[in-house]
Amino acid sequence: MDNSLLGIFQYVDDLLAAAEKCKKSGYGITIISPVPLVHEIEHTFGESKNPVKYFTGLGAITGYLFGTLFAITTSILYVLPRSGRPIIAIPPILLISYETTILLGVLFTLMGFIVLALAPSFKAKEYDVGLAIDSFGLLVDGVRENKFGDIEKVMREYGANEVKRIEKK
Amino acid sequence: MDRTITYKEASEDISGIITKTGWKYYAVLTLMAVSAVSFLFLPWAYQIYSGQGVTGLNAPVFWGLYLVNFIYWVGIAHAGTLISAMLYITQTPWRRAIARGAETMTFFALFLVSLFIFVHMGRPWNFYWTMPYPNQRQIWTNFTSPITFDVFAIGTYTTSSIVFLFFGMIPDLASLSHTATGWRKRLYTALSFGWRGTDRQWHLQAKACMFFGAFIMPLVVSVHSVVSWDFALSVVPGYAKTVFAPYFVTGALLSGFAGVLLMLSIMREAYPVMKKYVTAYHYDKVTIFVVVLSLIWSYLTLMEVVTGLYANTSQEIEHLKYKLAISPFSYLFALMIFSNSVLPLLYIFKKLRNSFFGRFIIPVFVLIGMWLERFLIVPNSLSRKFLPWMWHDYSPTWVEYSIPIGALFFFISMFMVFIKVFPIIAIFEVKEDIGIPMRKSH
Amino acid sequence: MAGFLERITERWKVYREPGFFKKLDHKWTMVIDLDKCNGCGACVLACYAENNLPVVGKDECAMSRAFSWLRIERYIDGEYPDVKVKFIPVMCQHCSKAPCETGCPVYATYHNQDGLNVQVYNRCVGTFTCATYCPYDVRRFNWRSYKFEQPLDHQLNPDVTVREMGVMEKCTFCIQRIRAAKDKAKDEGRTVQDGEVLPACVQSCPTGAMIFGDLLDPNSKAAKLAKSPRRYRLLEELNADPSVIYLKRVMKEGPSKHG
Numbered sequence A: 001m002d003n004s005l006l007g008i009f010q011y012v013d014d015l016l017a018a019a020e021k022c023k024k025s026g027y028g029i030t031i032i033s034p035v036p037l038v039h040e041i042e043h044t045f046g047e048s049k050n051p052v053k054y055f056t057g058l059g060a061i062t063g064y065l066f067g068t069l070f071a072i073t074t075s076i077l078y079v080l081p082r083s084g085r086p087i088i089a090i091p092p093i094l095l096i097s098y099e100t101t102i103l104l105g106v107l108f109t110l111m112g113f114i115v116l117a118l119a120p121s122f123k124a125k126e127y128d129v130g131l132a133i134d135s136f137g138l139l140v141d142g143v144r145e146n147k148f149g150d151i152e153k154v155m156r157e158y159g160a161n162e163v164k165r166i167e168k169k
Numbered sequence B: 001m002d003r004t005i006t007y008k009e010a011s012e013d014i015s016g017i018i019t020k021t022g023w024k025y026y027a028v029l030t031l032m033a034v035s036a037v038s039f040l041f042l043p044w045a046y047q048i049y050s051g052q053g054v055t056g057l058n059a060p061v062f063w064g065l066y067l068v069n070f071i072y073w074v075g076i077a078h079a080g081t082l083i084s085a086m087l088y089i090t091q092t093p094w095r096r097a098i099a100r101g102a103e104t105m106t107f108f109a110l111f112l113v114s115l116f117i118f119v120h121m122g123r124p125w126n127f128y129w130t131m132p133y134p135n136q137r138q139i140w141t142n143f144t145s146p147i148t149f150d151v152f153a154i155g156t157y158t159t160s161s162i163v164f165l166f167f168g169m170i171p172d173l174a175s176l177s178h179t180a181t182g183w184r185k186r187l188y189t190a191l192s193f194g195w196r197g198t199d200r201q202w203h204l205q206a207k208a209c210m211f212f213g214a215f216i217m218p219l220v221v222s223v224h225s226v227v228s229w230d231f232a233l234s235v236v237p238g239y240a241k242t243v244f245a246p247y248f249v250t251g252a253l254l255s256g257f258a259g260v261l262l263m264l265s266i267m268r269e270a271y272p273v274m275k276k277y278v279t280a281y282h283y284d285k286v287t288i289f290v291v292v293l294s295l296i297w298s299y300l301t302l303m304e305v306v307t308g309l310y311a312n313t314s315q316e317i318e319h320l321k322y323k324l325a326i327s328p329f330s331y332l333f334a335l336m337i338f339s340n341s342v343l344p345l346l347y348i349f350k351k352l353r354n355s356f357f358g359r360f361i362i363p364v365f366v367l368i369g370m371w372l373e374r375f376l377i378v379p380n381s382l383s384r385k386f387l388p389w390m391w392h393d394y395s396p397t398w399v400e401y402s403i404p405i406g407a408l409f410f411f412i413s414m415f416m417v418f419i420k421v422f423p424i425i426a427i428f429e430v431k432e433d434i435g436i437p438m439r440k441s442h
Numbered sequence C: 001m002a003g004f005l006e007r008i009t010e011r012w013k014v015y016r017e018p019g020f021f022k023k024l025d026h027k028w029t030m031v032i033d034l035d036k037c038n039g040c041g042a043c044v045l046a047c048y049a050e051n052n053l054p055v056v057g058k059d060e061c062a063m064s065r066a067f068s069w070l071r072i073e074r075y076i077d078g079e080y081p082d083v084k085v086k087f088i089p090v091m092c093q094h095c096s097k098a099p100c101e102t103g104c105p106v107y108a109t110y111h112n113q114d115g116l117n118v119q120v121y122n123r124c125v126g127t128f129t130c131a132t133y134c135p136y137d138v139r140r141f142n143w144r145s146y147k148f149e150q151p152l153d154h155q156l157n158p159d160v161t162v163r164e165m166g167v168m169e170k171c172t173f174c175i176q177r178i179r180a181a182k183d184k185a186k187d188e189g190r191t192v193q194d195g196e197v198l199p200a201c202v203q204s205c206p207t208g209a210m211i212f213g214d215l216l217d218p219n220s221k222a223a224k225l226a227k228s229p230r231r232y233r234l235l236e237e238l239n240a241d242p243s244v245i246y247l248k249r250v251m252k253e254g255p256s257k258h259g
Helices: A012-024 A038-045 A052-077 A090-117 A145-157 B007-019 B023-050 B065-089 B095-120 B124-130 B146-179 B182-191 B199-232 B244-270 B272-276 B280-311 B314-324 B327-348 B356-383 B398-419 B427-434 C002-015 C042-050 C058-062 C099-103 C129-133 C175-187 C200-204 C221-225
Strands: A004-009 A028-032 A136-141 A162-166 C028-033 C071-077 C084-090 C109-111 C117-119 C210-214 C244-247
Touching: A004 A012, A004 A145, A012 A028, A012 A038, A012 A136, A012 A145, A028 B199, A038 B199, A052 A090, A052 B199, A052 C002, A090 B146, A090 B199, A145 A162, B007 B146, B007 B272, B007 B427, B023 B398, B065 B095, B065 B146, B065 B199, B065 B244, B065 B356, B065 B398, B095 B124, B095 B146, B095 B244, B095 B280, B095 B398, B095 B427, B124 B146, B146 B182, B146 B199, B146 B427, B146 C099, B199 B244, B199 B356, B244 B272, B244 B280, B244 B356, B280 B314, B280 B327, B280 B356, B314 B327, B314 B356, B327 B356, C028 C221, C042 C071, C042 C200, C099 C109, C099 C129, C200 C210, C210 C221, C221 C244
Parallel strands: C028 C244
Antiparallel strands: A004 A136, A004 A162, A028 A136, C028 C210, C071 C084, C109 C117
16 A cells, blocks of 8 residues: 655646646645745645644744743842832833744744654655756655556656656565 | 756756865965964953953943944844845745855854854853853843843844754755765755655745744844844933934844845855856845945934934033044044945946946945944944043054954855855755746746 | 732732832932042042052053042133132942943842942953943943052952952942941941941041931931032933932132132
């Protein structure tokens, strides 16, 4: 069940057409490209979900609360009056929490991205060196051995230069 | 952007900047590193050993050239952030080829910013006391202090800039890791975190970049206004001005854009292959920014002087007299106006934008002019505070001249090392600029 | 739950109190009668001796790095024979709303329960912010490690630290003497009496131009003098609320024969 096929294309519209066809047949597809094809893929398959925003929102809220509480608690832990101002001075708290909102927002976004997109996997991944430079790949997952020929034919039909079979035990 | 360039060519050109290294590069790098050590690190060691007494600082003028350079480098850092964050959000096409270089400048400029904080301190070995952390002294930082604002603002700024720079580099590093050899391969593979370029990864990368852009853009405004509050939150005439936040931010962007122009021009001369990617089109766009910022800056400079003049308090008048009417400073003020307000206007002539004069001479003058702006604010205002008995002039010593010059050499040498390790032009963004290959042309 | 909320709001009110102290233990103040000051400089000398101030020499003084915590400013009006000379001793004004205290990121300078502006040398990291923000320019910095050569080290005051290089310092109103007087009063189970605390400058003033006392004690000499119609404070328009009160010198109109 884990077998997959990697078709290598030179043109993006060919690739998208092949991908659409495979997806309609019910296969899991992954498009590998050296440049972002976000708009083109959205155009073909519709918008996909963006879970990073939850991390960002969580980070920003955490940052704001952290900044506010941090500025308040640390100033009352060791009371040192200065300049006839209250120990809990509001304007600096606003400023500090502003900065921590941004800081934790950024860090949580990065964390979310790493978790969602780059989560380390110790299995070797299907790849081709050209996919980092100038060709576009269509990876079709979950192909039964007897269907290899069909899928390869579809890819060739749509203009794939090369089709690699990846069999897994 | 030349659309006839192929993807392969772009990849090879840009990785060529990293790998093709001639003897000239090593000669210049050695010269810069030696200069950095002898102008920056040795005098600094001398200053740490003998104390701040080796500087020309004195009782009213406690903030001198080090603080000037601190603000100056924060300013230089700003253009990189603006180009990479704001222009990303608006999806401006001309940012793609120059954003990475500008971000790199931000990164190293912020490095120098922290360096100048340490250089400026009386007891730099205790610098970490300004950061909030649980300690055996049970004392935290004073949140009403503008210096603590600085610690938070610049800390956030540095962290976000590093994240943004390296985050944007992940696809490029993954791409390079396939062709590189030796330690480079190991480094790129480790730093690319297993990036393959799948549709999901690209999608999330674009979204995350948008969030970074949205978070970092307010920092462009907040960081330099926080730096300006080091001055504006005091009572000193010449410091306590409400116009300082926008004035500093505009000045920062002006100097930053001039810095980006100069950096690009030097890089293009050093690596002629860059001329393919950074073209007259980019100069057109960046110089327009310089003209606009220069006009805003001129207006705010006028306001800074005029508001002081109209307030007409004796302190303000003394401060303005010292700044505008006394021999060395009046000439410096005139030079500042000439190089920041007059010279950049020449960019409205299209021919000039792409001439040697427009690419090298005007940016250098703007950079000098912006340095003078900070110089005319920081030590000069302190020379004429409230009680005339304590009025005293400030004349920097050789240590204070040497350390900023050495810091510039240090900046250049770090930058030179960086371009040999990481791609200075974003490969995937350049490819995006070239256009996505389609069999049927639209 | 209600009790908890009440406690929180109560603490919140305490911490939102401007200046934190509802009532200070003392409000040390110095009244300087400029009519009596003849600019002799005895106070400056006494300050050097009491507080272990280094003598920095000609070159450093020319650079305006003299260590005098207390200085006598001389202002001269007019051309030689018709001159008016004014003296004004200026030391740290111990402002209640001190501009310097907000500047320090590490709490090296703060306000204590005696109404004094305190400098903690060990906390100082030398950002110069306090000195820059000070409108009176009374803060002094240890530009180098100043050595007290033999036999000068024998005359150092044991009650006062010798400061390290890279540390900011300023007039303390001779806090070591205030401390000693408070300790003695506590041992004897009484409050500090008026005139018990004498900073070095006050003690050495030959004309008695400087009077030191507690402003909260209405019967103290300083509190009575503070109500004088000649009273003014230095740069009062900056709203720093200084603790040092000057009594204006009354001068004759027109040219005078001597200062």
